[in-house]
Amino acid sequence: MDQVLKDRTTKLHEAIGKLEAYSLQQLELSQNPSVFKTMSIMRSILAKYFDPHQEKHRYQQILSAIEEINRNRLLIQKFQEGTPAEQELAEKITHTVNNYNASFDQRIQFCVTGKQRLANFFSKDKQTDQPLPRIALLEKSSIPFKPFHKKNSKESSDIPLSKQSTELFHMKAITLLESHGIGNEARHVVKQSPIHTNVLENICTLTQTLSIFPGQTIVVMGESALDPKTMSICTLLPQSFKISLESPTGFPHPIQRAGWTLASKLIPDSPQRIDLLGEIAPLFQRRNKVITGLLEQGALMSHAKEILSLKKKIFKIHAKEFLDLNETLMITILESADAQKTAFEAVRTYFQMLNTHPLPLETLADASQTIREISMVNPHKLLLEAIIKGKSTDLGNNSAVIRFKIAKRSLDYYVEQSVKETFRQIEEANYSSEDYIKWNYIAQMGSIFGQASKAIFLQHLSEDLIFQPPKLTLFESKIQKAAYVQLADFLNELSNPLQNDFETDFKMHYQLLKKQIHADILLFKEQAPPKISIDLADYFEKRYQSLNSFSE
Numbered sequence: 246m247d248q249v250l251k252d253r254t255t256k257l258h259e260a261i262g263k264l265e266a267y268s269l270q271q272l273e274l275s276q277n278p279s280v281f282k283t284m285s286i287m288r289s290i291l292a293k294y295f296d297p298h299q300e301k302h303r304y305q306q307i308l309s310a311i312e313e314i315n316r317n318r319l320l321i322q323k324f325q326e327g328t329p330a331e332q333e334l335a336e337k338i339t340h341t342v343n344n345y346n347a348s349f350d351q352r353i354q355f356c357v358t359g360k361q362r363l364a365n366f367f368s369k370d371k372q373t374d375q376p377l378p379r380i381a382l383l384e385k386s387s388i389p390f391k392p393f394h395k396k397n398s399k400e401s402s403d404i405p406l407s408k409q410s411t412e413l414f415h416m417k418a419i420t421l422l423e424s425h426g427i428g429n430e431a432r433h434v435v436k437q438s439p440i441h442t443n444v445l446e447n448i449c450t451l452t453q454t455l456s457i458f459p460g461q462t463i464v465v466m467g468e469s470a471l472d473p474k475t476m477s478i479c480t481l482l483p484q485s486f487k488i489s490l491e492s493p494t495g496f497p498h499p500i501q502r503a504g505w506t507l508a509s510k511l512i513p514d515s516p517q518r519i520d521l522l523g524e525i526a527p528l529f530q531r532r533n534k535v536i537t538g539l540l541e542q543g544a545l546m547s548h549a550k551e552i553l554s555l556k557k558k559i560f561k562i563h564a565k566e567f568l569d570l571n572e573t574l575m576i577t578i579l580e581s582a583d584a585q586k587t588a589f590e591a592v593r594t595y596f597q598m599l600n601t602h603p604l605p606l607e608t609l610a611d612a613s614q615t616i617r618e619i620s621m622v623n624p625h626k627l628l629l630e631a632i633i634k635g636k637s638t639d640l641g642n643n644s645a646v647i648r649f650k651i652a653k654r655s656l657d658y659y660v661e662q663s664v665k666e667t668f669r670q671i672e673e674a675n676y677s678s679e680d681y682i683k684w685n686y687i688a689q690m691g692s693i694f695g696q697a698s699k700a701i702f703l704q705h706l707s708e709d710l711i712f713q714p715p716k717l718t719l720f721e722s723k724i725q726k727a728a729y730v731q732l733a734d735f736l737n738e739l740s741n742p743l744q745n746d747f748e749t750d751f752k753m754h755y756q757l758l759k760k761q762i763h764a765d766i767l768l769f770k771e772q773a774p775p776k777i778s779i780d781l782a783d784y785f786e787k788r789y790q791s792l793n794s795f796s797e
Contacts, residue, residue, distance in 0.1 A: 249643065250320075253317060253320060254334070256313055256317075257313065257314070257317055257320075257321075257334065257338065258334070259310075259313075260309075260310040260311075260313035260314055261310070261314070261337060261338055261341045263306060263307060263310040264307065264310045264311070264314070264341050264342070264345050265341045265344070267307050267310075267345070267348075268341065268344045268345040268347075268348045269344075271348035304377070307377055308377060311377065311378065311380055312791075312792065314338065314342065314380055314382075315380065315517040315518070315708075315792070316709070316711060316792050318382055318383050318515075318517070318709050319383065319629075319632055319633060319709045319710070321335050321338055321339075321382060321383075322335075322382075322383050322633050323632075323633045323634070324338075326633075326634075338382075339382060342380045342382055345380060346379050346380060376520075378518055378519070378520040378521075379519070379520070381515035381516065381517060381519065382515070383514065383515055383709075384492070384514070384515070404442045404444060404449055404471075404476070404477060404478060405477075406440060406442075406451075406478060407477075407478070410469070410478050410481065411440065413481050414440055414451055414453070414467065414481065415435050415436055417465075417467060417481070417483060417486050418431075418435050418453060418465040418486075418488075419431065419432055419435055421465065421486060421487070421488045422435070422463070422465075422488065425488070425490070425542060426542045426543075427457055427463075427542050431455065431457050431463075434455050434456070434457055435453070435455065435465075438453050438454065438455055439453070440452070440453045441453070442478075444471070444476075447470065447471045447473065448468055448469070448470065448471065449468065449469045449470075449471055449478055450466065450467075450468055451466070451467050451468070451469060451481075452464060452465070452466050453465045453466075458546070458549070458550065459498030459499075459500050459501060459553070459610075460493050460494055460496070460497075460498040460501075461490070461491060461493045461539070462490075462491040463488055463489070463490050463491070464488065464489045464491075465486070465487075465488050466486070466487055466488070466489070467481060467482065467483075467485050467486035467487070468481075468482045468485035468486075469481045469482060470482065490540065492536055492540055493535075493536050493539040493540060494509035494536070495509070495532040495533070495535045495536040495539070495732070495735075495736070496508075496509035496512070496532075496728075496731070496732055496735065497731055497732075497734070497735040498610070498614065499609070499610040499613035499614050499617070500553070500556075500557075500606065500607070500610035501549075501552075501553055501556065501735065502731060502734075502735075502758070502761065503556070503560055503567045503570070503571065503606070503758050503761075503762060504560075504567070504571055504605075504606055504609035504610050504613060505571055505574065505575075505609070505610075505613045506613065506617070506731050507617065507621070507694070507724065507727055507728045507731060508617040508621035508622050508625075508694075508698070508728070509728075509732075510621055510622055510625045510698075510702070511621070511698060511701050511724065511725060511728035512532075512728050512729060512732060513705040513708075516529065516708070516784075517708050517709075517788065518784075518788065521784060521787070521788075522780075522784055523780060523784075524780070525729075525777065525780060525781070525784075528729065528732065528733060528736070531736045531740075532732060532736060535736055535739055538739075545739060548739060548742070548743070549739060551743060552738060552739075552743070552754070555743075555750055555751065555754055556754060556758065557606065558751070559751060559754060559755045559758060560605075560606045560758075561606070563755065564605050564606070565600065566759075567606075567758070567759075567762070568596055568599055568600055568605060568609075569596075570759065570762040570763070570766075571596070571609065571762065572592065572593070572596040573766060574762055574765050574766050574769075575592045575596075575690065576589065576592060576593075577766050577769045577770060578690075578693065578769050579592065579693065580769075581720050581723060581769040581770070582693050582697070582720050583720075584689075584693060587689065588689040588690070588692075588693065591682075591685045591686050591688075591689040591690075592686060592689070592690070594682055594685070594686075595612075595682055595683065595685070595686035598679060598682050598683075608683075612683055612686060612687055615687050615691075616687050616690050616691045616694060617694075619663045619664075619666065619667055619687070619691055619695075620660065620663055620664065620667075620691035620692070620694050620695030620698070621694060621695060621698045623659070623663055624656060624659035624660045624663055624695065624698075624699075624702075625698075625702055627655075627659045628652065628655055628656050628659060628702070628706075631655055632652075632710070645711060645712040645713065645793065646712070648710045648711070648712045649703070649707075649710070649712035649713065649715075652703060652706060652710060652712070653699070653703060653715075656699050656702060656703065657699065660695040660696065660698075660699060663691070663695060664688065664691060664692045664695055667684060667687050667688035667691050667692075668688050670684040670687075670688070671684045671685055671688055694724070697720060697721050697724045698724065700715045700716075700717050700718070700721050701717065701721060701724065701725050703715050704717065704781070704782070704785050705785075707785055707788070707789055708785060708788050708789070708792070711789065711792050711793055712789065713786075713789050714782070714785040714786060714789055716782065717774075717778060717782065719772075719773075719774060722774045722775055722778035723768055723769055723771065723775065725775075725777070725778050725781065726768060726775035726777050726778055727765060727768055727769075729777055730764065730765070730768070734761055738757075
């Protein structure tokens with residue numbers, strides 16, 4: 246372990262020690278508000294209760310411990326896959342943070358009884374100007390990163406599955422899914438999705454990736470023993486089967502917004518200090534509740550499916566109108582980005598093709614999803630992977646300038662490679678074919694969105710890598726605002742119940758979809774930076790100044 250890493254680890258140990266002691270005290274106070282306990286606390290602190298300097302010092306100590314954890318979130322995530330000692334430390338930090346957040350939730354509850362109010366009155370952090378913030382650690386994705394696959398590439402199993410093995414796998418997968426309340430609707434998807442294999446020491450791992458609902462991925466995985474002579478699958482191992490559900494992003498899939506949305510990664514997963522985001526903060530809190538609700542596969546998921554079904558019917562009846570609106574939107578985006586003539590031609594040709602396509606909504610949404618994955622999501626994942634797995638040691642350099650330069654250079658490379666991949670698809674397609682038209686559209690729009698997303702991603706990372714956040718251009722700030730608008734619209738839709746009258750619901754969501762696309766068009770015609778981008782720039786700049794001064 247180098248000295249820099251050793252020092253950071255030592256500081257983390259100190260921080261969680263302080264946080265652990267504070268959390269235990271707060272939980273005891275909230276859970277045992279008896280008169281005896283209250284008087285005991287009162288006796289212990291009465292002599293210093295009116296000393297604001299001591300209270301401020303104590304508050305600053307706990308806040309410093311919180312910020313020490315905040316500024317090492319990526320290192321903590323790295324420890325989760327590190328040595329046994331590092332994994333143990335990461336687990337301890339996660340446990341301590343969860344206890345602290347639990348004590349935070351207890352303390353912000355309304356004090357109903359007189360005893361509780363008295364206990365709260367004598368709480369040691371009473372004299373601070375503002376409450377201590379919650380801690381948001383970065384969550385590890387449950388679904389492994391899947392690189393972009395070339396068109397025409399066929400994913401095949403090294404070991405073929407017999408009909409019996411395939412049916413047994415399907416039965417086990419459906420049983421697992423039913424245990425999570427999603428079996429019935431998954432039957433068709435399970436039977437249609439390919440099963441992939443990977444062999445290691447006479448054990449074959451079988452994996453199936455399912456997409457039951459837009460924006461949510463489920464992976465079914467199990468093992469099978471191999472026949473030592475034929476090396477074919479002979480016995481499935483029932484106890485080895487498990488499923489991984491990727492948490493929904495809380496962000497709309499393109500098919501949920503008439504064919505086009507940006508990527509969820511244009512909004513940070515977990516800002517360190519949501520409490521400092523002002524008017525934007527409730528959006529993150531609402532998104533987190535929606536993510537939890539969708540993951541539970543309950544009433545909220547059923548509501549989301551009803552809305553999606555309704556929107557598909559709306560698009561089918563008004564396909565020409567929505568295709569024209571989407572084309573106008575893409576042209577407006579290209580004008581705002583000052584794109585080249587070839588990009589305009591690609592968009593017009595693509596929508597001309599969609600106007601005669603039997604499945605225009607699904608085709609447009611699929612292209613939009615491909616653009617999101619290739620030009621925005623994948624480069625973002627690759628950069629985080631490089632940071633967490635230490636592929637570039639300079640990302641941990643003591644110089645903030647070097648950290649920024651390396652992060653930017655890495656992201657430039659990942660976006661460039663993604664864009665090149667889409668242009669390779671064009672070369673492989675027959676000229677004037679549907680594939681050629683589709684990939685030309687994806688390549689042109691993907692290049693625009695990929696380039697615009699880089700500064701936004703670096704702005705988010707400035708809080709964890711601690712470098713000065715880049716300033717967004719006018720077009721980049723429009724992209725940023727569009728992502729937040731799409732999130733807000735989606736959350737509002739999910740919070741409003743349907744009227745259970747088809748004509749009323751149809752008319753309402755038809756008007757709503759049109760209004761949303763018209764609003765997007767007007768947004769990209771604006772000539773001044775949006776307020777939300779100004780507020781976010783201010784937040785990230787202040788976070789850099791605070792964390793940078795803290796680290797010195």
